[in-house]
Structure formats: structure tokens, C-alpha cells
Amino acid sequence: MDTYLQDRLAIADLMTGWMHRDLAEWDQLRALFHADAVIEITWFEGKASDFVEGSMRMSASDIRTKHLIAAPVVTFHDDKAIAETNAMVIAENVELRVGCSVHCRFYDEVERRAGAWKIVKRQVVYDMGSFTFPFGIVGLDVEAIKNYPSEYAALAYLLDKSGFPVRRVFATKGSALEKTMKDAGQAWLRS
Structure with missing residues (x-):
């Protein structure tokens, strides 16, 4: 298999590896990220290692999630x-x-560092929900729902009511x- 295909498959495996979060496979989830990686999503902004800890807390709460x-x-x-x-993202409290x-x-x-592709930064664009x-x-609470952009208002409302507040506006x-x-x-990619 040529290098391009190997690289594409390695990166695709990182993306589908998000399933480890849904399955509470915390060590496998950690392995998707470089040590200095950061995440910016609705309920969490910070180091990927801290995100895994937050995900562990979320898995013990009333909210359940599944990512396709x-x-x-x-x-x-x-x-x-x-x-x-x-x-x-399918979620339920x-x-x-x-x-x-x-x-x-x-x-x-x-x-790719030391021959291994891993995530350095994860962000999200919300399309509709x-x-x-x-x-x-x-x-x-319709008034609370209005605090969020419609594209992710349902998720933000559910997260907030579950104890995982959304603190800013996202893309x-x-x-x-x-x-x-x-x-x-693109600037990072070319640097």
C-alpha cells in the first residue's frame, strides 16, 4: 500500500476512534491525541487529557451520547x-x-510525530440540530434555548441542564x- 493511502487510513482511524469515547474506553481515547493536544467543543475547552477526565465524569451522569x-x-x-x-451527535438525558x-x-x-499521526487540535462546526x-x-425552557444558536441549541440546552454548561458561541x-x-x-497547515 502506498504511503498516501496509509496516511489517509491512519487519519480516518483517528476520526472513527471517537467511538472509544462512547464506549468509555478511556486509554484508547487518550491515544488519539498528541500530549499537547487541545479540544474546543460545546461543553469543553482545554487540553485533550483533561477532556478525557471530563468525559469520564459525563459518562457517570444522566447524559448519554453516541457519535456517528x-x-x-x-x-x-x-x-x-x-x-x-x-x-x-445523538444525546439523551x-x-x-x-x-x-x-x-x-x-x-x-x-x-505525524515520531511516525504516528495524532490529533493536535479538535474544533467543531455545528450545522443543524x-x-x-x-x-x-x-x-x-424556551427562554433558555434562545441563548444558543439554533444549529446547536438542542445540544447546548441538554448539556447545560445536565451540568455541562456551554460558555461561549461556537462556529x-x-x-x-x-x-x-x-x-x-490553513495557516497552521502551511507553517
Whole structure:
């Protein structure tokens, strides 16, 4: 197999490796990231190692999540790559009896160090989302929902009500934040 295909497969494995989070396979989740990696998603911003600890706390809470991950689009430059990957987050708070389905894209800066591709930085662009009601319609705090962009309002509401608050605005499809994120990613890729 040629090097290009091996590199693409290695990066695709990093993206689909997010399933380790859903399965509470914490050591395998940690292995997706370089030691200095950072993550910026709705409920967490900081070092990837701290994200794993936060995910462990989340797995012990009333919120459950599942991530469906597609094949990434990868752009290479030497030992760096940008991977943009469609994903769907399905979440549910079993106590509140409400869930959500959110479509997003992981935007990852990935780097090969010592022969191994790993994630350096993970960010997300939120495309659209909606609430789900697994046991029938329940009341929601409409005013609280309005605090978030519609693309991820359902997820943010669920996270906030589950004790994992969203503290800032994140990139949405076509937003200035998405453009800024991608411009910075391209600058990193070429540096």
C-alpha cells in the first residue's frame, strides 16, 4: 500500500476512534491525541487529557451520547493534515427524558510525530440540530434555548441542564467563526 493511502487510513482511524469515547474506553481515547493536544467543543475547552477526565465524569451522569462519524476529507502538507469529518451527535438525558440529534463537522489539525499521526487540535462546526423525545413530549425552557444558536441549541440546552454548561458561541455553518477557524487551520497547515 502506498504511503498516501496509509496516511489517509491512519487519519480516518483517528476520526472513527471517537467511538472509544462512547464506549468509555478511556486509554484508547487518550491515544488519539498528541500530549499537547487541545479540544474546543460545546461543553469543553482545554487540553485533550483533561477532556478525557471530563468525559469520564459525563459518562457517570444522566447524559448519554453516541457519535456517528463519516469518512474525513483530508488535506495534507508534509507531516501535517487538516481533517474535516461529518459527524452526528445523538444525546439523551435519561432523567429529563429529552434528547437531541445534532449534525456537525469535526475540524481537526493532525500531525505525524515520531511516525504516528495524532490529533493536535479538535474544533467543531455545528450545522443543524433538533430535540428528540424518546418517551413523549416534555416541557422545555424556551427562554433558555434562545441563548444558543439554533444549529446547536438542542445540544447546548441538554448539556447545560445536565451540568455541562456551554460558555461561549461556537462556529456554525457559514458563520464568520467557521471562516476564522478554517483560515487559522490553513495557516497552521502551511507553517
